[in-house]
Amino acid sequence: MTRTLVVVGHGMVGHRLVDRLRSLDTSGDWRFVVLAEEAHPAYNRMALSSYLTGRTRNDLALADRAFLDDPRVDLRLACPAVSADRGARTVLTAHGEHVPYDALVLATGSRPFVPPVPGRDAGHCFVYRTFDDLDGIRRAARRGLPAVVVGGGLLGLEAAHGLSRLGMRPHVVESAPHPMPTQLDAGAARVLHRGATELGLDLRCRTAVASIEAHPEGTVGAVRLTDGTVLDCALLVFAAGVRPRDELAAALGLERGDRGGIVVDEYCRTTDERIWAVGECAAVQGRCHGLVAPGYRMADTVARRLAGHPVEAVGVPDTSTELKLLGVHVATFGTTDPAAGRAVEIVFAEDTTRYAKVFLQHDTGSLLGGVLAGDTGSRAELGPLVGRRPPAHFERLLLP
Amino acid sequence: MSGILVVGDGPAAHRLAERLRGHGHTGPLTVLGAEPAHHRPLLTDVVAGRLPAEAVRLPPLPDTRVSTGTVVTGIDRARHEVRARQGGTETVHSYDTLVLATGARPVVPDIVGATGGDGHLAAGVTTLRTASDCARITGETVVVLGGGPLGVETASALAARGTDTTLICAHPHPLHERLGETCAALLTETLEQAGVTMLGGRTVVRRTPDRVLLDDGTNLRADTLVLCTGAAPDVRLARAAGLRVRTGIVVDDRLRTSDPHIHALGDCAELNGRAPGGVDTAWAQADALAAILTGHATVHRPTPTVFRLRTRFADVSCVGDPADFDRPGARTVTLTDQANRRHARLALRDEHLVAAVLFGVPEAIAALGIAHRYGRPVPSDLLGLLLGPPARPAPVGSETDEDALVCLCNNVRRPALVKAWQSGARTVTALAGATRATTGCGGCGPLVARLCDDWEHEARPAPERAR
Numbered sequence: 001m002t003r004t005l006v007v008v009g010h011g012m013v014g015h016r017l018v019d020r021l022r023s024l025d026t027s028g029d030w031r032f033v034v035l036a037e038e039a040h041p042a043y044n045r046m047a048l049s050s051y052l053t054g055r056t057r058n059d060l061a062l063a064d065r066a067f068l069d070d071p072r073v074d075l076r077l078a079c080p081a082v083s084a085d086r087g088a089r090t091v092l093t094a095h096g097e098h099v100p101y102d103a104l105v106l107a108t109g110s111r112p113f114v115p116p117v118p119g120r121d122a123g124h125c126f127v128y129r130t131f132d133d134l135d136g137i138r139r140a141a142r143r144g145l146p147a148v149v150v151g152g153g154l155l156g157l158e159a160a161h162g163l164s165r166l167g168m169r170p171h172v173v174e175s176a177p178h179p180m181p182t183q184l185d186a187g188a189a190r191v192l193h194r195g196a197t198e199l200g201l202d203l204r205c206r207t208a209v210a211s212i213e214a215h216p217e218g219t220v221g222a223v224r225l226t227d228g229t230v231l232d233c234a235l236l237v238f239a240a241g242v243r244p245r246d247e248l249a250a251a252l253g254l255e256r257g258d259r260g261g262i263v264v265d266e267y268c269r270t271t272d273e274r275i276w277a278v279g280e281c282a283a284v285q286g287r288c289h290g291l292v293a294p295g296y297r298m299a300d301t302v303a304r305r306l307a308g309h310p311v312e313a314v315g316v317p318d319t320s321t322e323l324k325l326l327g328v329h330v331a332t333f334g335t336t337d338p339a340a341g342r343a344v345e346i347v348f349a350e351d352t353t354r355y356a357k358v359f360l361q362h363d364t365g366s367l368l369g370g371v372l373a374g375d376t377g378s379r380a381e382l383g384p385l386v387g388r389r390p391p392a393h394f395e396r397l398l399l400p
Numbered sequence: 401m402s403g404i405l406v407v408g409d410g411p412a413a414h415r416l417a418e419r420l421r422g423h424g425h426t427g428p429l430t431v432l433g434a435e436p437a438h439h440r441p442l443l444t445d446v447v448a449g450r451l452p453a454e455a456v457r458l459p460p461l462p463d464t465r466v467s468t469g470t471v472v473t474g475i476d477r478a479r480h481e482v483r484a485r486q487g488g489t490e491t492v493h494s495y496d497t498l499v500l501a502t503g504a505r506p507v508v509p510d511i512v513g514a515t516g517g518d519g520h521l522a523a524g525v526t527t528l529r530t531a532s533d534c535a536r537i538t539g540e541t542v543v544v545l546g547g548g549p550l551g552v553e554t555a556s557a558l559a560a561r562g563t564d565t566t567l568i569c570a571h572p573h574p575l576h577e578r579l580g581e582t583c584a585a586l587l588t589e590t591l592e593q594a595g596v597t598m599l600g601g602r603t604v605v606r607r608t609p610d611r612v613l614l615d616d617g618t619n620l621r622a623d624t625l626v627l628c629t630g631a632a633p634d635v636r637l638a639r640a641a642g643l644r645v646r647t648g649i650v651v652d653d654r655l656r657t658s659d660p661h662i663h664a665l666g667d668c669a670e671l672n673g674r675a676p677g678g679v680d681t682a683w684a685q686a687d688a689l690a691a692i693l694t695g696h697a698t699v700h701r702p703t704p705t706v707f708r709l710r711t712r713f714a715d716v717s718c719v720g721d722p723a724d725f726d727r728p729g730a731r732t733v734t735l736t737d738q739a740n741r742r743h744a745r746l747a748l749r750d751e752h753l754v755a756a757v758l759f760g761v762p763e764a765i766a767a768l769g770i771a772h773r774y775g776r777p778v779p780s781d782l783l784g785l786l787l788g789p790p791a792r793p794a795p796v797g798s799e800t801d802e803d804a805l806v807c808l809c810n811n812v813r814r815p816a817l818v819k820a821w822q823s824g825a826r827t828v829t830a831l832a833g834a835t836r837a838t839t840g841c842g843g844c845g846p847l848v849a850r851l852c853d854d855w856e857h858e859a860r861p862a863p864e865r866a867r
Contacts, residue, residue, distance in 0.1 A: 340738070341738040341739050342739060343739075344735065344736070344737040344739075344740075344742075344787070345734075345735070345736045345737075346733070346734065346735045346736075346783065346786075347732070347733070347734040347735075348731070348732075348733050349731065349732045349733075349734075350730075350731045350732075351728060351729065351730070360787075362737060362739040362740060363739075365787060390783065392780070392781040392784060393780070393781070394781075394783055395733075395780075395781075395782060395783060396780075399731070
């Protein structure tokens with residue numbers, strides 16, 4: 001007898017889960033109903049910026065022909081879920097249809113956080129998450145005119161880089177003392193800041209947007225910062241973080257985390273044994289994760305579980321990152337926030353061109369992790385040294 | 401042979417006189433000073449009660465006329481004469497070459513009640529510059545004012561002898577500018593653990609009998625208030641004699657003042673626009689001037705000195721200038737180990753050390769101090785050097801070679817120690833007596849102790865690999 005899995009959301013993680021279970025489910029026990037909010041099948045959101053510089057929707061698509069043609073998969077585009085009924089075991093779509101489920105996976109992702117500043121509804125103010133957002137940005141972009149990006153995190157810097165490639169002159173406004181405050185420390189951020197400046201980006205830290213002023217025709221014209229500066233601005237992008245999309249938790253009577261998200265256990269199951277949550281909307285043991293790697297791990301765990309395979313707990317995800325941003329290599333590996341006072345912290349730096357910070361266990365001297373920026377050794381070379389004492393030529397590995 | 405007259409009673413004057421004879425000066429040699437010369441860096445050991453005041457007196461100078469209790473009152477440059485007062489008697493001393501080693505005078509801040517009407521320090525208030533100052537620190541409760549090395553060393557010494565001690569400094573932490581925020585904060589923690597009450601960001605505004613009032617209104621008991629608020633070159637004689645004076649007595653690279661017959665050195669002298677003070681500088685200048693005056697050298701090229709804090713509670717050392725950390729093109733290495741209370745900050749250019757701040761890493765202090773002083777490349781495994789043996793096996797550097805310089809201050813190499821050992825000096829004290837090693841900044845003390853132990857354990861009678 002076939003069972004129905006309803007997946008709410010067709011983002012990267014929701015897609016991964018369905019794709020996984022399709023291949024694990026060799027006896028054809030499952031059929032899938034995927035409720036997608038967007039009008040496009042899942043795409044690689046990590047590479048979204050490349051869509052501004054010439055890559056197409058097809059280039060970034062994740063669902064291949066076999067997936068789209070699979071008769072077991074009922075992919076409903078532009079058909080978001082609006083409510084659900086645990087007793088009846090149905091999900092209500094925006095089109096008014098009640099879709100029954102045997103198992104329900106919530107993969108609703110996040111929504112961009114738009115800070116409550118006056119004037120935020122002006123025209124040419126965007127968020128940066130979907131193909132549609134980027135289509136809007138591309139249409140509104142004007143060569144040579146100033147733009148403002150609210151938020152100096154990874155997404156904000158990518159957006160600013162994208163805008164500069166469209167010929168605009170971006171300012172980036174970040175309230176923290178340095179860019180990418182979540183991943184980088186001040187030293188690594190200085191290297192990144194230099195890269196940003198060389199690309200012509202104007203990075204302003206320790207300040208925030210106080211208000212947005214619109215032209216008479218309704219589009220954004222200027223931005224006033226809390227430090228009193230007024231920036232001319234023809235286009236604005238909010239990249240001030242995301243919030244988990246956990247609205248269905250209320251309808252389903254499921255617990256939400258202190259900082260949002262649908263609370264699940266270490267196997268991504270909610271308190272209802274038929275309901276699971278994966279990706280950015282899931283608060284695994286109370287904590288949400290914004291990277292795709294832990295999201296994929298969650299998807300794999302749930303897919304294996306539904307297929308009747310043994311599973312391991314999701315555990316604490318490896319938050320290592322390595323990316324090239326604004327022409328600058330930045331990476332983290334292992335632990336980058338060891339308990340205060342329990343680790344030896346060592347920084348190797350060369351002006352603002354390269355920077356490597358590593359943590360060693362204070363008693364054994366073994367490597368815990370580190371932060372790299374600029375022309376340093378790579379995560380691939382250094383990651384494997386975690387858990388061991390660094391070798392004598394460690395400094396040369398860090399700053400080759 | 402021409403006569404040399406030295407004015408001063410500090411280590412600079414003493415070292416110069418000693419080296420002049422060592423370099424073969426056979427003419428008359430006279431030293432005029434108020435007090436018998438003593439080894440100023442050891443004053444805090446007297447304060448701590450580890451040494452009696454007489455023990456820090458420098459050894460008598462051979463073939464030298466030393467006139468103590470003598471206050472020089474003037475220089476007659478035209479007649480090549482110095483006038484002085486000894487007891488109630490006026491004396492006149494002629495010279496062919498005059499050397500001013502008048503040192504520095506403590507700076508006394510403007511504190512109501514700290515000075516009497518005559519300008520002298522009130523009872524229960526003292527500076528710390530001479531052996532007799534040590535005896536002025538009395539009572540159960542002492543407040544030390546000043547965030548420089550002397551303030552820290554004095555407060556440490558008082559805490560070590562069990563005195564209830566408070567250290568007050570203007571910055572949040574002592575030695576703030578020299579050490580930087582992280583390291584200075586570690587120093588505060590360490591001193592607190594040693595029993596010193598630390599009050600940063602404060603100053604003393606008023607002295608009343610047995611108490612001090614701080615700028616924030618705090619009123620503290622203080623049987624003695626010790627002012628460690630810096631020292632300024634004593635240029636009075638030079639200025640009265642019409643010599644060129646800026647911060648200190650201006651000298652050229654031959655340590656000559658604007659009068660070619662008069663030289664100056666040590667804390668009173670200003671060379672290349674700087675009057676850094678300190679015993680290391682004074683000794684280096686004394687060595688150089690002795691060589692210049694005896695024709696063995698023509699100029700003095702200052703070598704970088706190592707700053708080392710003299711407190712038994714922490715190993716703190718600096719080389720170079722704090723500004724060197726911010727110069728473009730420098731590579732920096734910073735290590736912070738809160739759990740083991742260690743910190744190191746290095747600025748390097750290629751393989752050479754430009755500046756360093758080191759806390760709690762004694763092995764690294766020795767190796768890096770030598771590398772810096774002699775412009776040698778630093779070991780390639782810096783991390784191994786900084787972390788030392790507990791965390792990683794220490795690399796065997798070239799510093800441990802047979803001819804290694806052990807005592808930077810007194811220029812004592814390992815062979816000299818070996819020779820002394822072979823001649824029967826079998827303890828650190830005996831080696832110090834025979835070679836003077838460890839009697840400068842004291843930084844090589846642990847190394848000498850270790851050598852002593854090693855030799856003790858090796859086959860007797862003596863280490864044979866030394867020649």
